[in-house]
Amino acid sequence: EVQLVQSGAEVKKPGESLRISCKGSGYSFTSYWISWVRQMPGKGLEWMGRIDPSDSYTNYSPSFQGHVTISADKSISTAYLQWSSLKASDTAMYYCARQVGAIEGWFDPWGQGTLVTVSS
Amino acid sequence: NFMLTQPHSVSESPGKTVTISCTRSSGSIASNYVQWYQQRPGSAPTTVIYEDNQRPSGVPDRFSGSIDSSSNSASLTISGLKTEDEADYYCQSYDSSFWVFGGGTKLTVL
Numbered sequence: 001e002v003q004l005v006q007s008g009a010e011v012k013k014p015g016e017s018l019r020i021s022c023k024g025s026g027y028s029f030t031s032y033w034i035s036w037v038r039q040m041p042g043k044g045l046e047w048m049g050r051i052d053p054s055d056s057y058t059n060y061s062p063s064f065q066g067h068v069t070i071s072a073d074k075s076i077s078t079a080y081l082q083w084s085s086l087k088a089s090d091t092a093m094y095y096c097a098r099q100v101g102a103i104e105g106w107f108d109p110w111g112q113g114t115l116v117t118v119s120s
Numbered sequence: 121n122f123m124l125t126q127p128h129s130v131s132e133s134p135g136k137t138v139t140i141s142c143t144r145s146s147g148s149i150a151s152n153y154v155q156w157y158q159q160r161p162g163s164a165p166t167t168v169i170y171e172d173n174q175r176p177s178g179v180p181d182r183f184s185g186s187i188d189s190s191s192n193s194a195s196l197t198i199s200g201l202k203t204e205d206e207a208d209y210y211c212q213s214y215d216s217s218f219w220v221f222g223g224g225t226k227l228t229v230l
Contacts, residue, residue: 035219044224045157045165045210059217095164101171104214106155108176110164 002026004034004096004111011117012086019082020114022096029077030054033099035107036070036081040092050099051079086118122146124211124222131228136201140225142211143193154194155212156185158205159224165210169196203229 007021022034035050049060053072060070072079079096094114097107123145132138142154154172157165167176169185172194182202187194194213198205206229211222 037221044208045159045212045221047219047221050219061218097165101153104153106153106167106170106212107157107165107219108167108170110166113164 002098002109004098004109006096006111006114009115009117011119013120014086014088014118016086017082017084018086018116019080020094020116022079022111024077024098030074033105034072034079035097035099037095037097038092039095053079088118090116091118092116121215121218121220124213124220126211126222126225129226129228131230132201134201134203134229137197137199138201138227140196140209140227141193142195142222143191144213147215148189149187149192149194150189152214154185154187156196157210157212159208159210201229205229
């Protein structure tokens with residue numbers, strides 16, 4: 001079974017750093033890109049960026065460029081999303097998703113989500 | 121980049137048919153595939169339609185997708201509505217190395 005399992009919920013203070021993870025299993029991790037998607041409370045889905053685990057090439061939505069970093073460790077089939085200095089506005093659910101299909105691709109499956117709460 | 125606009129909410133009765141639209145703001149809707157995702161409360165999204173009109177295995181044939189170049193929009197149609205179809209639905213497409221989601225539509229089955 002293809003699965004993406006994300007790390008658990010986090011509660012952080014503004015200014016703190018954070019890295020959340022997404023571990024793939026049941027498929028060749030380096031054969032599919034991984035994207036990260038944000039969902040703020042009560043809001044819709046926003047594509048943040050993606051990584052090709054085979055060479056760690058990334059590209060980001062302009063809305064998130066410079067605010068987050070996406071990385072991957074193919075030796076342990078895990079992708080990461082990290083912040084160097086969190087803000088209260090980073091409070092959201094974050095999903096990773098495997099991209100399938102050709103160049104355009106679509107997202108399947110999705111991880112279960114990691115809830116990040118940033119509050120003083 | 122373009123935007124994908126969906127109605128905020130739709131409602132219909134069990135057994136009926138509902139259609140959710142997704143209008144592309146610029147560029148042709150036919151230029152890039154459209155996907156549809158279902159998100160039930162408290163759960164991660166799942167794919168119900170990919171590549172405009174393809175259903176993943178396990179998705180019932182009550183779900184169908186289409187595109188209409190005249191209105192520059194995509195549609196998700198759900199027939200024989202069931203209470204379990206009550207969820208948020210998001211369309212999604214692609215443009216030059218960026219992936220775009222619609223704002224989502226809340227489907228109420230009452």
